[in-house]
Amino acid sequence: MGVDEGFDMVPRLSRGSEDMREWGRFIDIVRKYYQDDAQVKVYDGYIEFDAGEHPMLPFDGHKFLRFSSKITGRSDKPHHVCDYIKSVRAIARSIFGSRVRPWTEAADQFGFYDWRDVHDSIKSFTNDSTTITVSRFATDGNDGSVADYPLRLLNDQLYEILDIPNKGRGLVARCNIRSGTRILYEKPLLIVRSTSPDLVHRTVASKLMALSKEEQRQFFSMHNNFPGQHAFAGIVKTNALPCGSNAVTAGVYVKIGLINHSCLSNCHNSWNSETQHETIHAIKDILAGEELTIAYDKGIPTAARQGFLRSSFGFDCRCELCTCPLPEQQASDDRRRQIQLLDEQVGDSYTVTTNPTVSLQACHTLLKVLLDEYGTSGMALVARLYYDAFQIAITHGDQARAKVFAERAYKARVACEGEDNPVTKRINGFMKNPASHDSFALGSKMWRSSKTAQPRNLGAEDFEKWLWRRQGSS
Numbered sequence: 001m002g003v004d005e006g007f008d009m010v011p012r013l014s015r016g017s018e019d020m021r022e023w024g025r026f027i028d029i030v031r032k033y034y035q036d037d038a039q040v041k042v043y044d045g046y047i048e049f050d051a052g053e054h055p056m057l058p059f060d061g062h063k064f065l066r067f068s069s070k071i072t073g074r075s076d077k078p079h080h081v082c083d084y085i086k087s088v089r090a091i092a093r094s095i096f097g098s099r100v101r102p103w104t105e106a107a108d109q110f111g112f113y114d115w116r117d118v119h120d121s122i123k124s125f126t127n128d129s130t131t132i133t134v135s136r137f138a139t140d141g142n143d144g145s146v147a148d149y150p151l152r153l154l155n156d157q158l159y160e161i162l163d164i165p166n167k168g169r170g171l172v173a174r175c176n177i178r179s180g181t182r183i184l185y186e187k188p189l190l191i192v193r194s195t196s197p198d199l200v201h202r203t204v205a206s207k208l209m210a211l212s213k214e215e216q217r218q219f220f221s222m223h224n225n226f227p228g229q230h231a232f233a234g235i236v237k238t239n240a241l242p243c244g245s246n247a248v249t250a251g252v253y254v255k256i257g258l259i260n261h262s263c264l265s266n267c268h269n270s271w272n273s274e275t276q277h278e279t280i281h282a283i284k285d286i287l288a289g290e291e292l293t294i295a296y297d298k299g300i301p302t303a304a305r306q307g308f309l310r311s312s313f314g315f316d317c318r319c320e321l322c323t324c325p326l327p328e329q330q331a332s333d334d335r336r337r338q339i340q341l342l343d344e345q346v347g348d349s350y351t352v353t354t355n356p357t358v359s360l361q362a363c364h365t366l367l368k369v370l371l372d373e374y375g376t377s378g379m380a381l382v383a384r385l386y387y388d389a390f391q392i393a394i395t396h397g398d399q400a401r402a403k404v405f406a407e408r409a410y411k412a413r414v415a416c417e418g419e420d421n422p423v424t425k426r427i428n429g430f431m432k433n434p435a436s437h438d439s440f441a442l443g444s445k446m447w448r449s450s451k452t453a454q455p456r457n458l459g460a461e462d463f464e465k466w467l468w469r470r471q472g473s474s
Ligand SMILES: C[S@@+](CC[C@H](N)C(=O)[O-])C[C@H]1O[C@@H](n2cnc3c(N)ncnc32)[C@H](O)[C@@H]1O
Pocket: 166, 167, 168, 169, 170, 222, 223, 225, 238, 239, 257, 258, 259, 260, 261, 262, 313, 314, 315, 316, 317, 318, 319
C-alpha cells in the first residue's frame, strides 16, 4: 500500500555542456549534503537512497527522468524516504527551477513520463550502459497510429507546451517519437509578403480584422524580438517561416510558431504548396521530455549562423551546438565549410555536363560529411543530395543509377516532408520512370542504361561502388 510521490525533470537534460555543468553542480551539492548519511550510498555511476523504493540519481544528467518512491507510513530506518524526496527536490529546484516537476498521487497528480521510460532510464545507469533503450514509440501501433501510451489522455497530441530554460515557451515531446513521424500539420494564421516593415505592419493590421477574436489574441501573444514602431512586423519577423525555399511569402503559425530553433534540430519543417499547410516531421528518434526543435537557418558555420539568427530573428542562440566546447564547435565549422564547398561543386552545371564523374564523387563525399555533421537528422539535406545525384545520372542517360538515387531521395523526403508533399510526389514519378525528367540524356548518352539494369547479387559495399562509379566498378 502507499502512494507514489516524487519529481520529474522536464524537459529532460541534454548532453549539452550547459546541462551537464548544472547537473554536475547538483550532484556535488547532493553528495556534500548527505556525506555523513549512511543511508545514502554512492556507486560507480549513481547515488542510491536506502529508503522506500530506493530512489536513485545518475551521474549522467541526460539519463535522469524521475526521483520517486512509494510512500508508506512506517520505516525501520532512521530517515524516511519522503524526507529524501523533499530535500533532493528542494536542491534540484534551486538549480533547475520550473524544470523540476513535483507530483504526488495523493493529490491525483502523476509524473510526466511513462513508467516504462522511467525504468529504461534507470536501467541505462545501473547496468552501466551508455545508451538509453526505449521500450516503445508512440507510433508502434500496427497501423502506425498512437499506441497505448498515456498520451491518449491528451487527445493523441505528441507534445506539450512548456517553459524552456533561456528560450521562453517551446514544445516538448510527450512520448517517444520515431523518426519520420508527422508531428504537426498546420494552416497559417496569416500569410505575409516579405516587404518593408511599414508595409508588413499595415498588411497584418488589415488581415487581423478578418480573424476571430481568439485568433487575434493568439497573434498578439506571440513573441516579439523587434518591438517598436512596426509592432506587427516585429511579430512576423520573430515568428514567420518562409512558404518554401526562396519564397517571398511567409506564414505565421499558432503552434509551429512555438517551436524553438536548434542548430542541430530534431524536427524538419516544410511548406506543402498544394495543401497550403506547414508540416513538422521528426528527423531522428525523439525521447519523451526532449524539446522539439527546427532549424531557422541553413546549416552554416558558427559565426555566420549566430550573426544570421541575431539579425534575422533577434536572438542569441543557446542550443547544444552553440554552447558546446570550442574544439567541438571548430570541428563542426570545418565540416559545415566543407559542406558549403561540396554543395557548390555538386550544383556546378558545367561540371555536371562535361565531367559528371567529378560531380558524382563530390555528391558521395558530401553524403559522408553530412552524416558526420548531422547523423541521421540531416535527412532533408540527404534527400536533396540524392536528388542531385539523380539529376547527374539522368543528364547522361543512366536510368539504372538514377532510379536508385530517386528511390533514396523519395524515402528520405517521405520521412521529413511526407508522401503528400508535391515535390515528394514528383520524385515518386521519377523513381518509376527516370526518363521522364526534362534533363534525360541532355548532357550526353555516355552512361546510357535501362532502368532495370542494376547489378544483382552484389554485396552492399560493392553495390555502393557501382552506384557512385567508384574505382573497380563498371
Ligand atoms: C518563433 S519563437 C519560438 C517560441 C518562443 N520561445 C516563445 O516563447 O514564444 C522564436 C523565439 O524563441 C527564442 N528562441 C528560439 N530558439 C532559441 C534558441 N536556440 N536559443 C535562444 N532563444 C531561442 C528566441 O527568443 C526567438 O526569437
